[in-house]
Amino acid sequence: MYLTLLGALFVGLGLAMAWYGLRPLAVLPRLLRAAVETPETAADADDGAFLAVRGTASAAGETLSAPFSGSDCLGFEFEVTERQPFAVGIPWLDAHLDDGVATVGFALEGPDGSDRSLAVRPSSRRFALDTASTVVRVGATEAPPDRIRRFVDAREGLDPVAGWIAAIPLFGTRRYVERRISPGETYLVAGTVEREEGGRAALAGDLVITDRSVRGLALSRLRRAVFPFLVSVLFVAVGLWGIAA
Template sequence: MFYMVFGLSGSQVFGGGLAVVGAVVLAFSGRYVWRATSIYRAEPISTLNETASGVLVRVSGTAQQGDADLLTAPFSGNDCLALRYAVEERRLSPYLLPWFVTIHELAGSDTFRVRTPEATVDIVEPAHTVTLKRTTVATVPSNDKPPERIARFEQNTAAVPVATHWRSPPSPFRPITRALSLGTRRYSEQCVMPGDNVTIVGRITETGNGVDPLVVSDLSAGQTLLRMAKTSLIGLSIGVFVVLLGLVLVLL
């Protein structure tokens, strides 16, 4: 009834909704692109020296443990300085093709240090973005039990459902889901361990005692930009397409 009152057709209302969704996708992807470009906008430094607070800087060197305890990776049990982990489940895409969908992901870090050729720089806040080499710790079919550590993690993490309809479908669909490996879960981690080479992009803290990190990477500046751009460009492309499709429907 809404579109009848305002003289809009159903396709125009649908198109307007698409345009809004596309604009939201563009906004999030654009924010990620801007963060990715911080790799080159940042001033490379090897020591804090007299660098003013709030300045965007890039620090490269060897990661070392600081005053904080190490983080424990949930699937492998490895000790980390920065960590990102994900649980993915194989499901049908909108195009009826099976793919892995991320159902839970979390990233963060505690305080640690980076040893450069000239000094040791403190990383004093949790990281906003952790982009590192990804390691698949386990891939578990729907009819198998995960390793004990992973099973314990799922039981204690409310955000990860132990069972879904992809893992426990109605019996008539089970031959199909098993043939397509639907419900299979993949558990992956990205970790910075003591002794790893890292690149940190962030801002000098107000007190000038360290860096508040925006990006933690295990690659050079150029390689980090390429890695982050791949994800953001896909989002930008989808956002632009959805916005244009929505505008076409509204203007028809």
């Protein structure tokens, strides 16, 4: 009886991990089939069409200040991890401490100087970036840079490294990871076209935003999905064995 319940729990956990790991792959079939457009040609797309558009990011209003670098940007996501001996992130041994996102609407402009730009309105609920990371590492006994120190002071749940962790060699190091959309840089943005007031086209909602090629993005997401998928298969296999035993 207990073995069956434990097996069912393992199966449930395995399926949850599979969903978490494979969900970012759902957009890849449509993305790989889509031709990469310019902002000028995308401006004439039909409402509801799925497009992949490459252009230069440009501010359409206010900008944001990235949390760790302080750079002006149009959107960012961050993550804080800590090297711990019993972290869930084995074999990397980095425990998740904090994360967050912020974004504003911006525009994509073509390389030819055309005045027909494409508005981009990312959803703050499903905002994620497939862009290069800026990583700041701070050892357990090191004083963090002033900007990171102010960030840690302002965030709840980011207490100093526990003394028993800092006492273990190689543990307690924190990673402050930042990914951002920088004005003037080229990005590939893929998503669904929405017609705004006045009939202007915009890419809005759950968007793919990357500084890679379509193929590079697909390979990157596939690599990241391998580990959670293998772990989910192991959990489901153990769970089914427990149910059948």
